[in-house]
Amino acid sequence: MEAHKFKTVDEYISSFPPEVRPILEKLRQTIIKAAPKAEEVISYNMPAFKLNGALVYYAAYKKHVGFYPTNSGITEFADELADYKTSKGAIQFPLDKPLPTGLITKIVKFRIVENNAKALVKKQK
Incomplete structure (x- = not known):
């Protein structure tokens, strides 16, 4: 059986x-508020935001919400993410705990600055 392909968030x-x-809607609205100019899309069959390239992705699982701000978004906030399970490009927010919306906002804003800087460098070449 083929997995369902989502068309919209x-x-x-x-x-x-x-x-x-x-929980998913709260995460979505937190990202929208932090990145109002970002385009909301489905990418890799999960919700994502793009602004001068991929910004962040997220997805729900059985016991957590995965948040994917790329490796730099995790490295930059490693100390603040110490209480969460992380990997190279992913953070797991348990479904039974409140979403750290302030931290999510900071990560999204960091990624906006990062993507804008990359776009500027690309434009200058």
């Missing part, structure tokens, strides 16, 4: 159990 969020949807 609303479709993605609505595919999860009712208790998970508000």
Whole structure:
């Protein structure tokens, strides 16, 4: 059986159990507020935001929400992420704990600055 291919973020969020949807929506709104000019898309079959390239992605799993701000977004905030499970490009926020919206906002804003700087360098070449 082939996995469902999502066309919209609303479709993605609505595919999860009712208790998970508000968590995904809160994460979505936190990102939108931090990056109001970013384009919301589905990429790699999960919600993502683009602004001068890929900004962040997120996805829900059985016991956590995965947040993907690229490796630099994790490295830059390593101390503040010490309480969360992380890997090279991913952070796991447990579904049974409050989302750290302030930290998510800081990471998204860091990624905006990073992407804008890369775009500027590219433009100057």
